[in-house]
Amino acid sequence: MSPIKKSSNAKDYLRMYTQMVRIRTFEDNANQLYLAAKMPGLTHMYSGEEAVAVGICEALRTTDKITSTHRGHGHCVAKGAEFKEMFCELLGKEEGYCRGKGGSMHIADQSNGNLGANAIVGGSMGIATGSALTSKFLGKDDVTVCFFGDGATAQGLMYEVMNMASLWSLPVIYACENNGYSEYTRTDEIAAGSILARAEAFGIEAHQVDGQDVLAVNALTEKLVERSRKGEGPFFMELMTYRYHGHHVGDINREYYRSKKEERDWKENRDPIIKFRGWLVNEGIATEDEIDGLNAEVKSDASAAVEYALNAKFPDVSEVDMHVFTDVEHALA
Ligand SMILES: Cc1ncc(C[n+]2csc(CCOP(=O)(O)OP(=O)(O)O)c2C)c(N)n1
Numbered sequence: 168m169s170p171i172k173k174s175s176n177a178k179d180y181l182r183m184y185t186q187m188v189r190i191r192t193f194e195d196n197a198n199q200l201y202l203a204a205k206m207p208g209l210t211h212m213y214s215g216e217e218a219v220a221v222g223i224c225e226a227l228r229t230t231d232k233i234t235s236t237h238r239g240h241g242h243c244v245a246k247g248a249e250f251k252e253m254f255c256e257l258l259g260k261e262e263g264y265c266r267g268k269g270g271s272m273h274i275a276d277q278s279n280g281n282l283g284a285n286a287i288v289g290g291s292m293g294i295a296t297g298s299a300l301t302s303k304f305l306g307k308d309d310v311t312v313c314f315f316g317d318g319a320t321a322q323g324l325m326y327e328v329m330n331m332a333s334l335w336s337l338p339v340i341y342a343c344e345n346n347g348y349s350e351y352t353r354t355d356e357i358a359a360g361s362i363l364a365r366a367e368a369f370g371i372e373a374h375q376v377d378g379q380d381v382l383a384v385n386a387l388t389e390k391l392v393e394r395s396r397k398g399e400g401p402f403f404m405e406l407m408t409y410r411y412h413g414h415h416v417g418d419i420n421r422e423y424y425r426s427k428k429e430e431r432d433w434k435e436n437r438d439p440i441i442k443f444r445g446w447l448v449n450e451g452i453a454t455e456d457e458i459d460g461l462n463a464e465v466k467s468d469a470s471a472a473v474e475y476a477l478n479a480k481f482p483d484v485s486e487v488d489m490h491v492f493t494d495v496e497h498a499l500a
């Protein structure tokens with residue numbers, strides 16, 4: 168792991184650990200809901216990539232913004248979302264973040280600065296860049312982080328917005344989660360050249376970081392966020408990571424595009440939670456028993472939230488066309 172961050176205390180470290188466990192536990196429960204046919208539609212699991220969302224979001228304030236992707240549960244939880252509203256959203260219930268009308272791929276949580284997940288690959292890049300332009304225009308020092316996958320680097324929008332962001336020194340950090348795959352295709356089969364060089368071509372400072380090391384991700388993000396607040400942005404990060412599940416929950420038989428050995432290797436040797444747990448114990452920040460206690464607490468919170476969401480109300484049929492489009496009159500008032 169990276170060296171100890173002097174400014175942090177034990178509580179920060181335990182919070183980072185707990186946030187990663189919350190994401191993994193949320194995903195395990197969401198997967199179970201899918202397998203038990205209790206959740207409508209599909210969902211894309213974030214398990215394996217927790218250190219990316221947590222390392223980044225722990226460096227942000229509530230007023231800083233993020234935009235997310237189709238694989239977005241981890242980003243939501245890391246930016247402060249609650250289990251109850253998250254599960255309600257997945258199950259289409261009225262108390263969900265978007266009153267059950269967004270579902271897994273469209274969760275937005277404005278109260279925590281989460282501008283929303285996006286099922287359009289690369290679609291959030293324009294939103295994030297617009298958000299950064301808004302901060303600058305309003306004279307605020309809020310920063311926006313745009314999460315996207317390696318596959319999204321094939322979208323033309325990325326090049327339009329990086330050009331603009333660079334010319335106008337916008338406070339935006341493009342965070343490319345390179346998990347090695349775009350659906351069922353290896354990244355090196357679809358992305359020519361280097362991903363970092365794409366950003367550098369626009370004069371954007373770009374860094375690659377081990378996305379399984381929460382402290383390394385957090386340390387780099389803190390530096391870039393601080394510089395972004397001072398008007399030195401934009402920045403680009405490529406976070407090397409891995410998704411444990413298939414592209415989506417239904418992608419069970421995947422040996423035709425990646426081996427079981429490869430999956431085992433990442434899980435056994437590079438798991439971000441196991442690695443960080445070992446570090447916490449070695450540094451004397453928590454005992455094995457204390458960490459087991461944290462894990463159990465998160466598990467029980469998640470079970471209670473699932474139970475709550477399963478029994479919660481669906482929105483009334485009369486609301487079917489409400490909260491779906493912007494109320495233009497209200498927005499302009
Ligand atoms: C514009 C667009 N094209 C294609 C798709 C279908 N699609 C959904 S996810 C995905 C792969 C995305 O890969 P990546 O950006 O690496 O994210 P990951 O799934 O690996 O997190 C594709 C092609 C889509 N949703 N939107």
Ligand SMILES: [Mg+2]
Pocket residue numbers: 316317318344345346347348349350
């Ligand atoms: Mg990918």
